[in-house]
């Protein structure tokens with residue numbers, strides 16, 4: 001009897017020691033996995049750094065090839081441009097940019113606002129097999145793009161804090177298993193830096209050979225020297241480290257040479273082909289009016305300017321000094337028969353989206 005008790009006691013002790021060991025083994029295996037992952041990242045970083053040094057010693061990041069020549073995808077690209085995007089001819093540099101991406105190059109595009117940067121990655125996204133990931137800083141810009149693409153019949157979605165669970169599930173399935181129709185996926189930079197789940201699905205998509213292109217919109221946000229620095233953009237370098245074989249296109253309307261060098265380094269695209277288009281916009285001009293000191297008169301003048309200059313229901317933006325002023329000016333303009341609404345950071349997502357949807361898709 002006493003023997004049995006001793007055996008049971010020792011059995012319990014052994015079992016508890018075994019449990020303790022299992023926990024330790026699990027912790028060690030987890031550590032091993034993390035170290036393997038870090039090892040792979042460090043190796044890739046070393047590789048990129050060496051390539052970067054070689055590239056800066058030998059070749060500047062400018063276009064040397066003739067990207068306006070003939071390519072095997074020419075007729076398919078022309079067909080998609082015309083029949084899917086409804087665009088009759090390319091603007092300056094668009095064709096060359098598209099050709100360099102289609103050739104698998106990393107590309108840096110500096111093109112004026114409204115110059116047609118989106119087509120430069122959306123057309124290759126449609127032409128290439130698989131999914132294009134687009135990182136863009138603003139929800140409103142993303143919504144605009146997704147709405148525009150949906151209108152063209154191109155399967156595009158966005159994965160942001162506002163995406164509902166069902167769409168999120170659809171997107172994750174498309175990334176992980178290649179199910180469902182998804183060609184272009186928009187995310188904010190926070191998704192890359194903060195969502196391990198998203199990055200793991202993206203990893204799976206890449207492993208299955210389905211990640212076709214990465215586009216970084218408003219790429220100047222990477223640089224602390226740029227006017228719009230976004231801390232989460234700093235982490236986008238991970239994309240080239242994780243997916244070195246996937247071409248990357250970085251696009252911006254404004255980048256000094258210091259900012260360009262900075263973002264090439266941060267995104268790890270030292271061999272990128274660079275395209276700079278003129279930032280001059282002949283259709284844009286400034287006009288300065290003297291402002292009355294009487295608020296009501298100012299609103300009357302704005303209302304008159306809008307109805308006289310834009311009698312055909314065109315859309316426009318009135319920038320105000322404060323959120324409160326935005327709300328007041330919109331109300332006053334409505335009182336003068338102008339269809340106006342306000343939009344600022346202090347509105348909830350649904351209200352913002354509602355206003356956004358009322359603005360016709362921007363035409364540059």
Ligand SMILES: Nc1ncnc2c1ncn2[C@@H]1O[C@H](COP(=O)(O)OP(=O)(O)OP(=O)(O)O)[C@@H](O)[C@H]1O
Pocket residue numbers: 087088089090091094111112113114115116117118119253362363364
């Ligand atoms: N080759 C083209 N011919 C005619 N219209 C074009 C062409 N390329 C683009 N567009 C149109 O020009 C407008 C502006 O294009 P897009 O939005 O891509 O500009 P952007 O360079 O991304 O501007 P932003 O810097 O403001 O985001 C869109 O309506 C687009 O359809």
